[in-house]
Amino acid sequence: MADEEEKRTITVKYGIIGVGMMGREHLINLSHLRHHGVSVVSIADPHPPSLTSAIDLAHSFNWPLQVFSGHKEMLDSEVCDVVIVSSPNMTHHRILMDIIAHPKPHHVLVEKPLCTTVAHCKEVVEAARKRPDIMVQVGLEYRYMPPVAKLIKIVKGGEVGPIRMVAIREHRFPFLVKVNDWNRFNANTGGTLVEKCCHFFDLMRLFAGASPIRVMASGAMDVNHKDEVYDGKVPDIIDNAYVIVEFDNGSRGMLDLCMFAEGSKNEQEISVVGDEGKGEAFVPEGIVRFGTRVSGRDGVQTIQTVDERINFLEHLNFLHAIKNKGTETPEVDLMDGLISVAIGVAAQVSIEQGRFVSMDEVL
Structure with a gap:
C-alpha cells in the first residue's frame, strides 16, 4: 500500500x-x-x-x-x-x-x-x-469508449465463441476545420482511411485476435469539400468507403464509412459475430447488446454502459x-499504431488500383 x-x-x-x-x-x-x-x-x-x-x-x-x-x-x-x-x-x-x-x-x-x-x-x-x-x-482511444470496452471484454471472454465477422459502421459529419486546413489533403493526413479509420482497423484486429493479410476497398469523394479551394488546390480526401479486411485466422472485417451522414442516431455501430453468439456496441448511445445462438432473439441482453472516466x-x-x-x-503500443496505419494505406491503394492489396505489399 x-x-x-x-x-x-x-x-x-x-x-x-x-x-x-x-x-x-x-x-x-x-x-x-x-x-x-x-x-x-x-x-x-x-x-x-x-x-x-x-x-x-x-x-x-x-x-x-x-x-x-x-x-x-x-x-x-x-x-x-x-x-x-x-x-x-x-x-x-x-x-x-x-x-x-x-x-x-x-x-x-x-x-x-x-x-x-x-x-x-x-x-x-x-x-x-x-x-x-x-x-x-x-x-487509438476508441478502445476506451465504455460500450466498446464492454464489447471487447465480452469478446475476449469467449462469450461469442471464435470470431468470424467484425462489421463497423461509422456514419458521421464531415471533417472539421483545422489550422491552415491541413486535413483537407491526403499528403498531410495519409488519406481518410489512415487519418480517421486507423481507429477501426485497430479494433478489427483486436476483436479478430489475428493479423491482417489482405484488403479490398471501394471509396470516393462524392459530397464533401468539392467546392473548397486552398491555395488553388481542391481537397482530395474521400468522404465514403467500404473496406474489407481478411485476417490470417479466416475471420473478416468490414468498414462502412460515410462522412455526410449527420442524420444518424449513432456515429459508430460495431457488430462482432462468433460461432456461438453476437455482440454489438453503439456510440454515443452507450449501449451494448449481446446474445447467443442458443438463446435466440428473445435472449438478447441490452446493457447501458457508463464510465465517468471516459475522457481521461x-x-x-x-x-x-x-x-x-x-x-x-x-x-x-507502436506495433498497434503501425498495423492500423498499414491497413489504411492498403485500403487507399486498393481504391486507387481497384484490386485486393496484400499486407505484404505495404509492409
Whole structure:
C-alpha cells in the first residue's frame, strides 16, 4: 500500500506539442488527473492563436506553463517527463524521431495515426527499440469508449465463441476545420482511411485476435469539400468507403464509412459475430447488446454502459504504465499504431488500383 501511495504522489510533468483542438482536449483531460500527480508544465506550437487559447485554458486550471514555438526548444528545456504529440499528422514522424533521439528520455503519447506512411511508422518503431528507457503509446482511444470496452471484454471472454465477422459502421459529419486546413489533403493526413479509420482497423484486429493479410476497398469523394479551394488546390480526401479486411485466422472485417451522414442516431455501430453468439456496441448511445445462438432473439441482453472516466481513461492507463515501468507496458503500443496505419494505406491503394492489396505489399 505504501508503494502505491508513493506512486500516486510522485509528480509527473507533461508537455504538449500541438495545442490546436486535440491538444487543448488533452489539456482538459489531464486536468482530471491532478490528484494522480499529473502536472502540465509546457506547451509548444508554431501557431500563435493556438498558443493563446491553450494558455488561457491552462490558467483556468492554475497551471503556469512554459511556452515554446517549437518542439525542439521544449525538449531542450528538459522541463517535462512525458510528451503528448497532438500536432498535425504529417508532423508526427519528425517530432517523434526528435523525441526518441533526445538525450533526456521523454515518455510519449502520440495521437493517431502514428505517422502518415508505413515507412515512417517503421522508422519510429526501429528508433524506439533502441531506447528502452522510453515508453510510447499510440492514441487509438476508441478502445476506451465504455460500450466498446464492454464489447471487447465480452469478446475476449469467449462469450461469442471464435470470431468470424467484425462489421463497423461509422456514419458521421464531415471533417472539421483545422489550422491552415491541413486535413483537407491526403499528403498531410495519409488519406481518410489512415487519418480517421486507423481507429477501426485497430479494433478489427483486436476483436479478430489475428493479423491482417489482405484488403479490398471501394471509396470516393462524392459530397464533401468539392467546392473548397486552398491555395488553388481542391481537397482530395474521400468522404465514403467500404473496406474489407481478411485476417490470417479466416475471420473478416468490414468498414462502412460515410462522412455526410449527420442524420444518424449513432456515429459508430460495431457488430462482432462468433460461432456461438453476437455482440454489438453503439456510440454515443452507450449501449451494448449481446446474445447467443442458443438463446435466440428473445435472449438478447441490452446493457447501458457508463464510465465517468471516459475522457481521461487513456491517460490514466498510460500514467499507470509509466509509474510501473519495468512491469507494465503501454496498452496500445507502436506495433498497434503501425498495423492500423498499414491497413489504411492498403485500403487507399486498393481504391486507387481497384484490386485486393496484400499486407505484404505495404509492409
